[in-house]
Amino acid sequence: MAYSLDDLLNPQVSKVTRSTDNLIITTYGARGQGKTPVATKMEKPFYFAFGKSGLSGINNVDFQPVNSWSDFKSLVKLFSNKKNYEQLHEKYHTLVLDEMEILYKYCEQYVASTEGVRKIKEGNGGYGLWGDLKDEWENEIMKIIGSGFCVMFILHACADDTGKIMPVGDLKRMLPIILNHSDIIGYVRGNGSDPETGKPIHSSLMLSDTDEYFARTRNEYFVPYIEDYTAENLVNAYYDALDRQEKAEGTSTVTKEEGDKMYEKQRITFDELMGKVAECIEKMCNAKRDEEVVDIVEKTLGKGGKVSQCTAKQYEAVEVILNDLEEALA
Structure with missing residues (x-):
């Protein structure tokens, strides 16, 4: 039903939810820095396998191969259907979308094929299907963002024109929908190997924006970096930030169920x-x-x-x- 003047005079008051449900995390970095192994150690992960390389060397991860945009749309439909949420949430808590650059290529191929052309730039009489591509990409990514699960996007890194390290991707159409909705954006920086054993040292997760790399968190009480980047340390850092926020602002967090109710709006038949x-x-x-x-x-x-x-x-x-x-x- 429509809002009333009373709704504005007595509005909802936002509360931070003490849960990683609905938490959107983006990590990016060079190959071999441990981005995927950490993501697959998050609570009850389900892995969207774009291509074959992401899970190489990693055992016991639930996944489905995604070899086309239609494959992705099929999985998104299942995970974003509220009727499926409780059943799927018992088995999965974190949705891991690795190598997002591959998925974006799938989307490009799909949009081009629906117009009977080979490439996006060839459609629409030579003017390109850029608007259609943006709409298709955003529609499906927003569904997975709004699914209620913890979502982890993983991308590779590149340097922009100024030399600053940024996530790889189309700056106009691909990246904005991901970065603008991420609660945590972290740059995974390698720490080399132990000189005595030769074994790789865990990477660090950089969480504060600098001239060297792009990073940020919505919660200002987050630590600027996690020296030993593991799934456990990431989740602990998230809850530590909530604790600091409660203490500093004199507020209290709410459960996921209480948080969901804040955004419910009664609809009659x-x-x-x-x-x-x-x-x-x-x-x-x-x-x-x-x-x-x-x-x-x-x-x-x-x-x-x-x-x-x-x-x-x-x-x-x-x-x-x-x-x-x-x-x-x-």
């Missing part, structure tokens, strides 16, 4: 919605305001539009009409 619209229309017609009703309806549905012909797919349009009718009656 479509039949109930149509019933309320009919009641409002009857009242206005009884008051000889028939023409006003027509104006309100056509403002949303267009010339000649009729509420009686609306289907459940037009729920939001009917909801807007009801709001306008109730305002007119008030």
Whole structure:
């Protein structure tokens, strides 16, 4: 239902959730720095295998091969379906999307193929399918971001024109949707090998932006870097930051269930919605305001539009009409 003045005078008050559910993490770095091994040690991981190299040398990780954009869309549909959440969440907690550059190539190939061309730049009469590519990519990535699971995106690194180390990817279409929605963006920096044993030393996760590399966290109480980058140390650093925030701001965190309720909005059924619209229309017609009703309806549905012909797919349009009718009656 539409918001009221009372909703604005008595709004929801945001609370930090004490859970890694819904946490979006992006890590990037050079090959061989331990990005994937750490991600697969997160709680109950499910690995999206783009290509064959990501899991080489790593045992006992649940995964499905993703060899095309249609494969990815199929998995996203399952993980983003709220009806599946409880059952899947019992088995999986962290969704690991490794080598995102490969997935973006899949998306490019898919969009081009739907228009019957080989490359994005060849579509739309030579003007390119860049807008279609951006929309398709964002639609599916937003679904996985909003799935309710902890999501880890993994990318490689490159230097920009200034020499600053950044995640690899299309700066206009691929990266913004990932980086803008990430709670944690960390650069995985290698620490070489132990001179005595020759064994690799765990990498460090850099979490504060510098002239050398890009990194950031939404929580200002996060440590600037994790010297020994492991899954356990990353999760501990996250909860430590929440503890520091509680102490500094005098607030308390809430459970995931309490956090979810803050964002719930009651919706009546479509039949109930149509019933309320009919009641409002009857009242206005009884008051000889028939023409006003027509104006309100056509403002949303267009010339000649009729509420009686609306289907459940037009729920939001009917909801807007009801709001306008109730305002007119008030």
